[in-house]
Amino acid sequence: MIDHVTINVSDVETSRRFYEAAFAPLGYRVSFGKEGRFWAFDIGDGLFEIQQSDSPPPLTPVHVALRVASREQVDAFHRAALAAGGGDNGAPGPRPDYATNYYASFVLDPDGHNIEAMINPAG
Known part of the structure; x- marks a missing residue:
């Protein structure tokens, strides 16, 4: 989603x-x-x-964030995207400056667009 x-x-x-x-x-x-x-x-x-x-990175001209079900999926997305040739734009980890429970990773697709996998459970 x-x-x-x-x-x-x-x-x-x-x-x-x-x-x-x-x-x-x-x-x-x-x-x-x-x-x-x-x-x-x-x-x-x-x-x-x-x-x-x-504004500072990780913003690119287009940024799409995909909500996932777990931190493990955030990590797996990042590994798979890098293995497929994507660029690292932010390793998996907490992003407390976004929200208390926000956890995300960022990759650049072949055209340089910033794609994020994230989870932000209520807490």
Whole structure:
């Protein structure tokens, strides 16, 4: 299941205003974010995120996060993607700066897109 998609934008505040207006008829609203850095819109079963293009890694022009069932799956995804020729963009491990129980890994696909496997159990 796709948990969230992040796109790289040149001006996060301009893009926030655009998406707030465009998403209003759909009932989508800003869920959380950080002024001048990123904003996440709640789109029902996932998040649509915008992030300033000059933000630090692991952001790439396209970022897709896949929600998995276990930390073991996060680890296995990372190993399999690297074995298939992907690039390491963040080893499996906790990401407490994202959320208390967030655990993820990041790989770059053959075109340089950031693909994440993650789990964030309620805690």
